[in-house]
Amino acid sequence: MKRTPAEIIREYGPFPGVDHVHGLTYDGKQVWFAAGSRLTALDPASGKTGRSIEVPAHAGTAFDGTHLYQIAEKRIQKIDPKTGQVLHTIPAPGDSNSGLAWAEGTLWVGQYRDRKIHQIDPETGKILRTIASNRFVTGVTWVEGELWHGTWEGDESGLRHIDPQTGKVLEQLDLPAGTMVSGLEADGGDRFYCGGSRSGRVRAVRRPRRGAAKGSGSESSAGSKSK
Numbered sequence: 357m358k359r360t361p362a363e364i365i366r367e368y369g370p371f372p373g374v375d376h377v378h379g380l381t382y383d384g385k386q387v388w389f390a391a392g393s394r395l396t397a398l399d400p401a402s403g404k405t406g407r408s409i410e411v412p413a414h415a416g417t418a419f420d421g422t423h424l425y426q427i428a429e430k431r432i433q434k435i436d437p438k439t440g441q442v443l444h445t446i447p448a449p450g451d452s453n454s455g456l457a458w459a460e461g462t463l464w465v466g467q468y469r470d471r472k473i474h475q476i477d478p479e480t481g482k483i484l485r486t487i488a489s490n491r492f493v494t495g496v497t498w499v500e501g502e503l504w505h506g507t508w509e510g511d512e513s514g515l516r517h518i519d520p521q522t523g524k525v526l527e528q529l530d531l532p533a534g535t536m537v538s539g540l541e542a543d544g545g546d547r548f549y550c551g552g553s554r555s556g557r558v559r560a561v562r563r564p565r566r567g568a569a570k571g572s573g574s575e576s577s578a579g580s581k582s583k
Contacts (some may be wrong), residue, residue: 357525357526357527357528358526358527358528359527359528359529359530360527360528360529360530360564361529361530362514362515362529362530362531362532362561362562363561363562364531364532364535364559364560364561365547365560365561365562366403366559366560367557367558367559367560368398368400368403368557368558368559368560369552369555369556369557369558370555370556370557371391371396371405371556373391374391374396374556375392375554375556376391376392376538376553376554376556377389377390377391377538377539377551377552377553377555377556377557377558378390378391378392378413378414378415378416378417378538378539378551378553379413379415379416379417379418379426379427379454379455379456379495379538379539379551380417380495380539380540380541380549380550380551380558381417381418381419381424381456381541382419382541382542382543382544382549383419383424383437385399386398386399386400386406387400387541387549387558388417388419388424388437389417389539389551389558390413390414390415390416390417390426390427390539390551391413392412392413392414393410393411393412393413394408394409394410394411394413395408395409395411395413395417395424395426395435396408396409398558400543400549400560409424409435409437409440410440411426411428411433411435411440411442412426412428412429412433413426413427413428414427414428414429415427415428415453415454415455415456416453416454416455416456416457416465416466416495416496416539417456417539418456418457418458418463419437419458420458420478421458423435423436423437423443424436424437425456425458425463425478426456427448427453427454427456427465429448430447430448430451430453431445431446431447431448432445432446432447432448432456432463432465432481433445434446434478444479446476446477446478446479446480446481447481448465448481449465449467449474449476449481449483450467450470450472450474452467452468452469452470453465453466453467453468454466454467454468454493454494454495454496454538454539455473455493455494455495455496455497455505455506455539455540456496457496457497457498458478459498460475460498461478462475462476462477462478462484463475463476463477463478464476464496464498464503465496466493466494466495466496466505466506467493468492468493468494469492470493471488471489471490471491471492471493472486472487472488472489472493473486473487473489473493473496473503473505473523474486474487475487487503487518487520487522487523488523489505489507489516489518489523490525491507491509491516492507492508492509493505493506493507494506494507494508494513494537494538494539494540494551495537495538495539495540495541495550495551496540497540497541497542497548498542499542499544499563500544500566502517503517503518503519503520504516504517504518504540504542504548505518505540506537506538506539506540506550507537508536508537508538508553511533511534512530512533513531513535513536513537514528514529514530514531514537515528515529515531515537515540515548515550515561516528516529527564529561529564531550531561535552535559536552536553536554536555537550537551537552537553538550538551538552538553539551542563545563546562546563546565547560547561547562547563548560548561548562548563549561
């Protein structure tokens, strides 16, 4: 496994009235982050927050190109970002749900204490596949065919690129000691966005370059709409 220090490009926040940042996702223009009782949009260029959607937002967040998905305790809500209306809910796969991602027409749910990532049917919540991890799983994201998840145990945290078939860790970006990761999103380009849990911050981390064959601005068919 290749391990390198993570390069933090920028920090956002803390934000007024936000004491925790949970899951987050990117809709192509804005980063949406979960803050307990609402989802809030963040402009990554200016660092300013925009509108909020008042919904329970306790963990992972995802975007499928049209709708937002948000974990609220033991359920996952499908939300119209234009109106804020909850259109549909499905059961979440367990009790320690953390990260959430959209890829290949399905949702991927990270489970913190169970150290697992589940691929689930977005209409029913049925578990389609399970990947085991040897560390706590916080955020989860897909980008250009790569599956990444956040991990945070004690004072150690990092971003892990894993084999989606076996769960084997292929590389890890190590964050500074004491830096918390509570959500993960790739923007399809050169950065990851990481939730900062009780720090109330969002951090942008540089994504490793892959060479000319993988252009920095494109997304894979799996997408990168997560958390």
